[in-house]
Amino acid sequence: MADGCLGPAACKVLQFSLPLRFNPTAASAAAAIAIASSSSTCSRSISMTSPRSTALHASVNPSQPSLLVFSGGTAFNGVVEDLKKLTTRVAHVLPVSDDGGSTAEIVRVLGGPAVGDIRSRCLRLSDESTSEALAVRTLLGHRLPLDALLAKSEWYRIVEGEHPLWKGVSRPYRETIRAFLAYFQNQILRRSSESFCFSNGSIGNFFFAGARIFFQSLDAAIFLFSRVSGIPTESLVLPVISTNDRLTLGCELWDGTIIRGQNEISHPTKGSMEPINKECSSVQALPSRIKRVFYMSSEGKNLLHEVFPTANPTVLEQLSEVDCIVYAMGSLFTSICPSLVLLGIGEIISSRSCLKVLLLNGSHDRETSGFSASCFVTAITDALNRTYGDSNNCLNNLPSDYINALLVPRDGQIPVDVQNLAAQGIFHVITVDSIYDPKVGPTFDSKSLIKALTDLIGEYMSML
Incomplete structure (x- = not known):
């Protein structure tokens, strides 16, 4: 990218100093100029073409x-990183209900x-082929x-x-980046009644929020x-719900207990801003197993304040077009x-005849204590099927309509109950080499996992 591509006007509006000489109007103008002034002469110019259009026509x-x-x-x-060696045609679908750490502070003050x-997935997908790309990523x-x-x-610096x-x-x-960081700061200053805590704050989250x-x-x-972080256009990062509203995740336990908030379900921190400790032994066990998760608001349609956002x-x-659907390892009920x-x-998903594979966790956590592999499938x-939700919206599909292959990390702590899996219609169970992470236990060796996925996809596509 040629220096000066955005023009002198953008330079001028960004000549401010925080906090005493902060100019919110300048920040807004800078943000607009930074986007509108991008040029085809820039090697990584920012285009405001529709994200959906770009995704479909990349x-x-x-x-x-x-x-x-x-x-x-x-x-x-x-x-x-290793998945990129198999394909860059990946749609990463992520929830937008995380309410822990510095994310919680942004949601609390700005909604x-x-x-x-x-942000975390975007950074993992971002370009690192040049020194500037690495600097932006850092x-x-x-x-x-x-x-x-x-x-x-440090934030002001x-x-x-x-x-x-x-x-x-x-x-x-x-x-470009400073314009949106400044706009984020402007939004905080406009909410003078709320004191924002920058402790453990993510610069990427602040840029994203701005x-x-x-x-x-x-x-x-x-x-x-x-575009700023240089993600390949065919690699999509998609919120499962496209919204500007705050979403709160709730769960119902089998003993009737209702827990409000993703972090309270998975890794309660009692308001601490410290990085979340995801070791199983670091949090108290749930009083009962989780029955279901759902979305909540302060003005829901029933006594649980349940709401039904649109996908x-x-x-x-x-989902209607891809060759393979993957349920990744991670927090089962909150991720x-x-x-x-x-x-x-x-x-x-139930209507597709493609490969549908579950990557089994290597260890238990607060959400899945005592689970076997068939419990994950259930x-x-x-x-x-939305089995325990609104009775008018329930489905009655079989487990095999949703999952037809299971990849298991070698020496994992989750019992693989083959007979129960077979009763669910799942017969394709493959063990994959693992590594031991001292924080979370056995996890997939990423290269072995990608090879297993490659072989599975090839097998299923050859049958079409």
Whole structure:
């Protein structure tokens, strides 16, 4: 990208200093100029073409298989790099209900959907082929200190453009990124009644939030982030629900207990801003197993304040077209199931004759204590059938309509009850080499996992 591509006007409006000389009007103008002034002469210019249009008409290699992956923002991240060697035609579907850590602070003060999982996946997919790409990735992946005062001080140095993290980022990219960071800061200052805590804050989350509020569109914010971070156009990062509203995940336990909030279900932190500890032994066990997850608001349609958001149309469109559907490893009820309980998801998956594979976790967590492999299958089937939700929206499909292959990490802690799986109609169970992570236990060896997926996809596609 040629220096000065955005023109002198963008440089002028960005000449401000925080916090005393912050100019919100300038920040808004800078954001608009940064987008509107992109040029075809820029090697990585930002185009405001419709994200959906771009997704559907991107130039792709038809020899690569197309995948749709349901996952959260952590467990599957370790596979993303090796997955690129199989295909870049991947639609990553992620929930927008995460309410832990610094994401919770953004949602508390500014509202809107949680973007932490989406930001995390975007960073894993981002370009790192040049020194500038690496510099942008490092900047957007940076977290502020846990100490609130140190975090606020470092944040001002970053948004003012004085932090060493800007080294290696050319002026056009610096202006574009700073414009949205400044817009995010402006939104915080406008809510003077709420004191924002920058502790452990993610710069990528702040950029994302600024873009979403500026465009009033989560899709547009993802599109901008994807272009800034150099994600291949055929690799899609899709929120399962396309919304500007705050979404709260709830769960009902088998003993009737209702828990409100994704973090309270999976990794309760009692309001701490520290990084979430996902070791099974670090949190208290649930009093009863989880029966179902659902979405809640303060003005729901029943006593549980349950609401029924609409699935992202692009997710439904991709589900109808891909060669393989993957339920990734991760938090079963708070990362995977929130994407499965929406209207239309179960209908489309059950109608497809493609490969549908579950990647089994290597260890138990708070949500799945005592589960066997068939319990995972049952939970996914119940979520897609919406078995325990509104009786008018329930399906009655078989487990084999949703899952036809199971990949299991070698030496994993989840019992693989082959007879129960066979009773569910699942006979294709493949053991994959694993590695031992001292924090979470056995996990898939990513290269072995991708090879197993490659072989499975090839086998199923050869049968068509």
